[in-house]
Amino acid sequence: xxxxxxxxxxxxxxxxxxxxLAAHESILGIxxxxxxxxxxxxxxRFLTVDNLLNxxxxxxEVSLLALPMTYVIITGGIDLSVGSMVGLSAILxxxxxxxxxxxxxxxxxxxxAVGTLAGFANGWFIxxxxxxxxxxxxxxxxxxxxxxxxISQAHSVRGYPDWFYIVGQGDALGxxxxxxxxxxxxxxxxxxxxxxxxxxALYAMGFNEIATRFSGLSxxxxxxxxxxxxxxxxxxxxxxxxxxxxxxxxxxxxxMELDAxxxxxxxxxxxxxxxxxxxxxxxxxxxxxxxxxxLALTGVKGDATIMVIGSVLILSIVITNFAQRExxxxx
Amino acid sequence: xxxxxxSAVPVWRRRRLQVxxxxxxxxxxxxxxxxxxxxxxxxxxxxxLQTILLGNAYIAVAAIGMSMVIISGNIxxxxxxxxxxxxxxxxxxxxAGVPLGLSWLIPILLGVVAMSIMGAFxxxxxxxxxxxxLGMMSVLKGGLISVTNGVxxxxxxxxxxxxxxxxxxxVPMPVFLMxxxxxxAAWWMRNTSAGRSMYAVGGNVEAAxxxxxxxxxTLMMIFAVHGLFAGVAAVLFATQLSVIQSSVPAxxxxxxxxxxxxxxVSILGGTGTVIGSTLAAILIAAxxxxxxxxxxxxxxxxxxxxxxxxxxxxxxxxxRRRRAKAR
Numbered sequence: 001x002x003x004x005x006x007x008x009x010x011x012x013x014x015x016x017x018x019x020x021l022a023a024h025e026s027i028l029g030i031x032x033x034x035x036x037x038x039x040x041x042x043x044x045r046f047l048t049v050d051n052l053l054n055x056x057x058x059x060x061e062v063s064l065l066a067l068p069m070t071y072v073i074i075t076g077g078i079d080l081s082v083g084s085m086v087g088l089s090a091i092l093x094x095x096x097x098x099x100x101x102x103x104x105x106x107x108x109x110x111x112x113a114v115g116t117l118a119g120f121a122n123g124w125f126i127x128x129x130x131x132x133x134x135x136x137x138x139x140x141x142x143x144x145x146x147x148x149x150x151i152s153q154a155h156s157v158r159g160y161p162d163w164f165y166i167v168g169q170g171d172a173l174g175x176x177x178x179x180x181x182x183x184x185x186x187x188x189x190x191x192x193x194x195x196x197x198x199x200x201a202l203y204a205m206g207f208n209e210i211a212t213r214f215s216g217l218s219x220x221x222x223x224x225x226x227x228x229x230x231x232x233x234x235x236x237x238x239x240x241x242x243x244x245x246x247x248x249x250x251x252x253x254x255x256m257e258l259d260a261x262x263x264x265x266x267x268x269x270x271x272x273x274x275x276x277x278x279x280x281x282x283x284x285x286x287x288x289x290x291x292x293x294x295l296a297l298t299g300v301k302g303d304a305t306i307m308v309i310g311s312v313l314i315l316s317i318v319i320t321n322f323a324q325r326e327x328x329x330x331x
Numbered sequence: 332x333x334x335x336x337x338s339a340v341p342v343w344r345r346r347r348l349q350v351x352x353x354x355x356x357x358x359x360x361x362x363x364x365x366x367x368x369x370x371x372x373x374x375x376x377x378x379x380l381q382t383i384l385l386g387n388a389y390i391a392v393a394a395i396g397m398s399m400v401i402i403s404g405n406i407x408x409x410x411x412x413x414x415x416x417x418x419x420x421x422x423x424x425x426x427a428g429v430p431l432g433l434s435w436l437i438p439i440l441l442g443v444v445a446m447s448i449m450g451a452f453x454x455x456x457x458x459x460x461x462x463x464x465l466g467m468m469s470v471l472k473g474g475l476i477s478v479t480n481g482v483x484x485x486x487x488x489x490x491x492x493x494x495x496x497x498x499x500x501x502v503p504m505p506v507f508l509m510x511x512x513x514x515x516a517a518w519w520m521r522n523t524s525a526g527r528s529m530y531a532v533g534g535n536v537e538a539a540x541x542x543x544x545x546x547x548x549t550l551m552m553i554f555a556v557h558g559l560f561a562g563v564a565a566v567l568f569a570t571q572l573s574v575i576q577s578s579v580p581a582x583x584x585x586x587x588x589x590x591x592x593x594x595x596v597s598i599l600g601g602t603g604t605v606i607g608s609t610l611a612a613i614l615i616a617a618x619x620x621x622x623x624x625x626x627x628x629x630x631x632x633x634x635x636x637x638x639x640x641x642x643x644x645x646x647x648x649x650x651r652r653r654r655a656k657a658r
Binding site for chain 1: 406452456457458459461462463465466467468469470472473474475476477581585588589592598628630631632633634635636637638640641644645648
């Protein structure tokens with residue numbers, strides 16, 4: 001919000017974004033290794049294959065949200081409604097199967113479609129009517145959650161057939177099924193961001209939207225696609241979530257948007273847009289999940305863990321800010 | 332220079348020909364009361380109307396500070412957690428035997444301190460408010476639950492509950508404070524240099540700088556004042572019922588932001604008044620309360636809130652576009 005106004009124009013020698021990002025990612029990588037070693041020493045239940053695979057299972061949904069969130073934040077926008085889109089898609093998955101008699105396969109497709117449509121609506125208002133992304137997604141955060149609560153009347157749906165749980169609770173080749181989905185998604189999002197015109201356009205837009213428009217790129221279509229992707233991945237996350245916990249409830253995904261944003265920002269994507277990478281986001285996701293799990297295993301209560309993550313988030317931004325300021329001011 | 336001054340000219344002067352957001356909201360409240368009252372007269376019971384105002388005065392008070400923050404082009408999503416923490420502090424002090432005056436005053440001071448710290452991050456370290464307050468929200472929420480262990484505070488000393496106090500023997504204390512603080516803040520924002528500086532910084536930073544406003548200092552002031560109102564809101568929340576829960580209502584920050592936005596405060600630039608945000612807080616509370624009386628499931632409440640924000644923002648954008656065309 002007001003990004004062009006609140007950030008002072010950087011002065012001094014220009015450092016290519018790629019170099020800066022690499023620096024941030026390697027700092028994160030080092031922190032990650034230190035955390036791994038430290039927690040490994042503190043408790044012997046942490047560095048086990050079972051535990052780590054289980055953590056991968058638990059972080060699948062947030063990971064799927066954080067990938068498109070990286071795109072959206074690189075363009076200089078934000079999407080606060082992803083948690084609510086998860087809730088709405090999940091409710092409609094369960095509701096269409098249980099109450100409207102859809103075949104379960106169709107319900108899954110329906111949930112994905114609902115998520116996509118919800119994301120498209122965000123993008124449409126943001127690009128066509130020019131509603132600021134923050135305010136648009138605050139509105140739909142309430143609206144989509146409201147639909148989920150209103151439609152379900154807070155009733156949960158259970159009793160899915162066994163095959164439905166394969167994605168959320170099963171294994172494939174010794175690894176949780178959803179981890180494969182997440183890995184494919186990570187590769188697709190990373191390749192598109194680094195190797196396609198679309199990906200480069202995302203950066204260009206976050207760096208200078210007007211210049212991008214004058215370069216002949218369809219700024220609106222690029223943004224619309226990013227927000228729609230956010231919706232589609234929310235739908236997918238909803239399906240995996242329901243499959244993992246065996247039940248559908250209207251409060252699913254509440255607060256997940258903040259977890260996703262925290263991972264993206266921790267991963268070095270500037271909230272002002274123009275810089276960021278999928279690799280950084282993945283590191284951010286892994287770091288947060290391992291901190292949560294490791295601290296819990298060493299006996300720190302869940303609520304104190306949230307405190308640690310909040311502090312890590314603020315600290316990492318402060319450090320990055322100082323590092324970048326020094327690089328710009330070294331002339 | 333003239334362009335810079337134009338952005339600092341009060342909006343109410345430019346908008347004279349149009350129906351202002353405040354009047355619209357007032358109209359909305361009156362219409363709602365009449366319609367719901369016709370459908371179900373029990374809604375009009377004095378006791379019910381009083382419940383609406385009493386139970387939501389703290390939201391209106393918090394929305395005053397939030398409006399200032401949004402007018403300046405920032406946002407605060409930690410407010411719900413902060414109110415929870417400060418309310419717990421207030422209750423714990425009172426139970427520990429600290430004089431009542433102090434157990435009301437200390438949380439307010441703490442609110443100012445906490446928000447000033449966040450303001451310093453935003454103003455001097457140039458970290459976006461959404462990131463600072465997002466991190467702070469986790470810290471406060473986690474801290475609150477791990478310190479209190481989720482235990483509710485009860486056995487509050489007699490006289491602690493402000494909700495039972497009456498000013499002039501008729502007006503409940505929270506409602507009185509809500510009205511007085513709203514009017515005072517509205518006057519301050521409209522008629523003093525410090526108040527105008529908030530609009531200036533939110534409207535156009537460069538123009539504000541040329542007019543001699545100091546961006547950093549203005550932001551610090553806004554966050555400190557926001558903390559003051561958050562503190563008062565927390566005390567009102569703590570002194571409502573005979574127990575203080577260790578958690579605040581879910582999504583309290585969203586309800587407060589909704590009140591500000593629906594009240595006419597625009598993220599697009601420095602416009603909006605706190606009279607609007609207070610009226611919006613009352614309207615939203617009245618809608619929430621009325622759903623039961625017209626047989627609509629309260630589970631639809633959040634959808635109604637979302638629609639309200641969307642409609643307000645769309646109306647604001649269309650209004651701006653029409654004005655831009657007319658020029």
